[in-house]
Amino acid sequence: MHEPLLKAIGKELSVRAAKAAAIGEGVLDESTFNTIEIDRLFDAVNHASTIAGQATLYRSLAHPLSSIETISAKQEALKELDAKPDLRAHIEALVRNAATNEEEFYRLLFGAFVGTFGDPKGKMETGGYGHKTYRQGTQLMLGLVRGARSLPIPESSYLRACLDALRTFGSTRSHALMEGPAYVTEKAIKTRSEKWLLTPAIKFTPTLFKPRLIALLVAAMGLFMYYAPELGIARAVMPAVMVFLLPSFMLYGPLIGGFDRDHIIYPLRDEYRGSRDVQLALEALGQIDELLSFHRYAKAFGGPTVLPGLLRSDRHALILEAVRNPILGKDNAGYVPNDINLNGVKLTFVTGPNGGGKTAFCKTLAQVQLLAQIGCYVPAEHAQLSVADRIFYQAPEANTLADREGRFGTELQRTKAIFFASSPRSLVILDELAEGTTHQEKLEISHTILGGFYQVGNNTILV
Template identity: 40%
Template sequence: MIDIWRKKFILSDSDQPRSMEDIRPTEADYEALDPKTFAAIETEALFHTIDRTKTETGRMALYRSLARPDQDAQVIQQKQIALREIETNPELYSALATLTEKVVSGERTLKHLLYGEFSGGFATDEPSSRSDKLEFGGYGYRQYQDGTQFAVDLVEKAAALPRPQSAYLRTLLDAIHDFGQSRTYALMKGPVYSMGGKFKTKKEKSGFDLYSRFQPSLFKIIPMLTFLAAGYGILFFFETLMPQFGTSYISYGILALTAPVLPIVLLAMGVSDRDSIIYPLRKQFRESPDLAKAVEALGLLDELLSFYRYGLSCTGDKILPEIIDEKQHRLTVSQARNPLLIKAIPDYVPNDVHLDLAGRVLIITGPNSGGKTAYCKTIVQIQLLGQIGCYIPATQGQLVPAEHLYYQVPDPGQLSAAMGRFGHELQRTREIFFNATPGSLVVLDELSEGTTFEEKMTISEYILKGFHKLGASTLLVTHNHELCELLQKDGIGRYLQVEFMPQGPTHRLIAGISKVSHADRVASAIGFSQKDVEEHLERQSVTRER
């Protein structure tokens, strides 16, 4: 059986819910994508492009998949098999979609129960407007009832689903079923019996236990009856047993004085229930791996449904790429299109991708605005989509899951006076090189800028040869055709250039090395050519003469 579970569940076991900020890569905590690559390849935009989830847990699961993609080929293959089953079984899709849609509101109430703060009083409905905490009036009774009911509904609705064929889907539904057999579920379903901070389920309680049944309500029958009986006893005592004093009015006076005691007693019971029952119980719920796994299963089901809906929304060709279980990375795709641009540009020009053992270093040359950066981002974004088990916009594809994804771009916002641009970019390249493996995919957008041509040639040459020997799939975007010719003599790399027609770039990449930059065309397009400069100076001269 495949192990699909992550080290950290989406459901937090602390007193604060997990957020997307907790999932996003940081310098101190990242996996396949470091934070610079996460930003450079527009992962947030990619998330919003494919997100069709219905639940908050599903959104978190999808976001985590993109921010921390799975590297286990077998897990990805099983996700694809499950997605194909959903695709070919309308009844199963409808049943799963109904499940996620029906538990959406309950999912929120579970969050309120597990992480809310209950400040007391009689108000119980909406959380306060404070952004940092979930704070409610009351003692948590409403949140307890609704949150535990969500767990019961999840188990019951999942049990009514048709049994899927794929191992991945069965594993998810089995996790919900197993939760339904757990002690945590029995406590959430109730009744709960408590005594001295300890709890028992109905099955655990014997007839000789002194445990009392917990009623999640401020208005409890036995205390209310006890209070009414006490009031009746006062009236009976003064009116029946002491009629000779003729002081029945005293009994009514005592009742009038004791009436305000009732809400005080109720509020005291609320505090006791909150602090000795609801808070300790929910701590057990938060720390339950059975509940966490069941909620995780719901999120992963919703993620698969999101992939399916995204596939339906795709215009043009889409495919689930073949996932290959190998140590060294490779990626081959036919007619690849950029997932972020295909809707905005209906006639987006597709390109093929060949990163394999024979050509694991790919060097791309050509003019600015010709499509080099878009091509590189397309490669990494398609790798990422395929690696999370989603469709890619292409006609055919094969990939090995990448152990690391690195994308280096100039970052002037991070320059330091001590290093300058050259030192800063070289430090980033060093960081990538010393962390890359044969299972990595690396994109370098220019190398060794900010130094002399001779030094740039020397440094770029040994860096590219280093990546070649390392075995990582490496793409270099450069205008340095001399470097390309030097590497080509040593038999290193494949070479693509932007196709350029008289009317401009076609955004198609073809074999070869570009030796022209067409900078004059770019300058003219933005109104800053030599002619534009000369005309501006001439106008300024005429103005001064006047």
Template identity: 50%
Template structure:
């Protein structure tokens, strides 16, 4: 079960990027794939959430994507309902916008540091005084959000209904009752109004404000009575002036009591509450759906720094069609990179199909777009599995139980294996964790050894993945390796196209037998001629 964002935040000041990928055996992506696919960049491209909890939920979705068909389709259906019902979408946007304006007050209450009555707050996580203001603002945020959701017209999609039901369930909890008040402080601890029913145990009613007229009146009367008792006939109207300093003790005594016995225990309870966590997650889930829709609109209608691009056709964005399959499948038509294509209408689209063939070997010169295309495939699969749009004219996918992306790794001294061994360990981990429903991208194989050993090792590894049945894509400059598999009639050979010594970024059939390393060297200023010039300038 997905951990609520509030639980992830326990012990830390809230940050958006707080969720982490699960272990390689548990999640759809692990930390290695998360880094290689550049999920942080994907998040920055897709993130149009307006609340902090919405952004944190979106980031959690990317780090821990869905792995069941029903869950993904339910999320897509919610988006389709919002597309079909502009009034419902507008109302949710209004609710989320109001929440975005006030949510930080709730986080300050839950996670803020109390400074004391005389200190001044200088940082966003500091609370001055006794916390009355922060408590009132925090409760107002939660109660307003809940009230707005309760007044919402009931949606039809299962996913939206589940979100609304979370909020309705929250209104039946002790935490919600305490937020509404009154809060009772007794020898049995903090109690809600429901817990006080039928109880005769004395209790103090907590009011989140320092000046309590009834209490102040009782204190004043008490002091006057004491003055009369001890001074007798000597009592004078001027006596209260001398007793006034005693009233100053009221502020630290009452404020300190409320803070230590009500505000802090209440905030600790809210912070650890599963019900509060679920309610906050519900807000985040609503904001996430709206973020997906804004991302699709922004991608489809790119803008320059000054104005909307009007001379380019609208960029297609689709919710992929998911199919149930015994092996991972994908069929992408005119797909673009979700990150690099955003705001770039001229980005080159490609078609890509892996339905029957289990192995695709991609060759091509340096800077030809091999890696960018493979990240397009994996990022699109990832976005699809969080229920989001992808930039394509059409897309049909099955759910991948694992998405792996291996890149060349730098060995560590502690590994004791060198580069070849370090990479082979990663490949082994991927192989053991993958299934016929997995999508695996390998960016080169068996680096750090001789050509002959690289051929043998790479052949063994690819044969293993092929026999296992998962969708495997290899990026390589080793055209001899591709020749071997084509001779064995295993897999499909693709290459990135070059024209007039420049990449077209189109993926076409065939095997590239050139690298164009000299072109790249000249581009970055480190060709043979550049080296000669550097050496000559040092003489």
């Protein structure tokens, strides 16, 4: 399981926090993640409006799906968004509105409020006591609920589940506290429905201006002035008394603001940060924005894009017509497309001169397989493929002095790890095999390695 989205974003507002799994534990391993240039692929595909959407997309690239049902569900959601422009426009408006308050919400959850006279340092420190940040930040979640409730129910199960998650948040304790009012009792902060009618409590309003409290202080001052003679204070000295008392009103902000921050805003934000309900709502926002990013990527690519047909097969299959590289082919009318049919084959050799595009072509295959397994459009005129349980790409590695083996041994160890983690449903791309001491030794090692992969029965491509 990958870490929750909110924890991944954190106070650094990171959208690239996700890491690929260890070899054999996920579809993609760290070495393949780096070799097929996932960061550049993310930059090409990313058209998300929110931090949550971008973090979700990056996490999907690091942890692609292995369930054909979930991939199909995302494809159906994309088809519905494309076929219903009115629905798409309303969902885009929901996400766009969320983006306006999203950073304030993270600032509420992870930031610090340094008071009136403090010196904010960095984007996560804010002057004041957090009232403005609380108001604006909670509007993210409140706006998501309002927006989801106003939308028609989608037909696709994936999109419907995302909007249902936002609507469901509207019936949670966290939503009730954000919507207000919240009440500070002797033991806890309670919602309106949790507080008994006669329970003594302070009603929290996220503003430093408290009309009732100010009215009470003014009334107290008036009573003091009215009864001052009876207290033995001569009217002649009242101006001096007022000069002494008025500066004490400057303590109003630090006292009231500090109380709100330390005893209400900080405890509430800690509750929101640890709330599973908040986590699920943010996950839903990220998933919706990810779908919109896929849609925009397809429109912005500048060439044919399709949702690939998904094949149910015990062996990996990949059929592509006029496929372009998802990065290099974007907005590049001169890019030359390629065809490939890897259905019913086990071993494929890609040959050609140096600089002829062999590596770029093989990276295209891995990147297209990956995009398909996150539910995204792929840049091709036609595409059919099965879901790979593993995607491996081995390229020549530069060893370091810290390595226990030389380059030859290091590459053989990686090949061995790939071999034992592969199955007939895997896609394995070997960009050159390890060199031997002699040409004969290289041939023998290559024959042994390729023979082993052939016996496994996966799709193996040797460059």
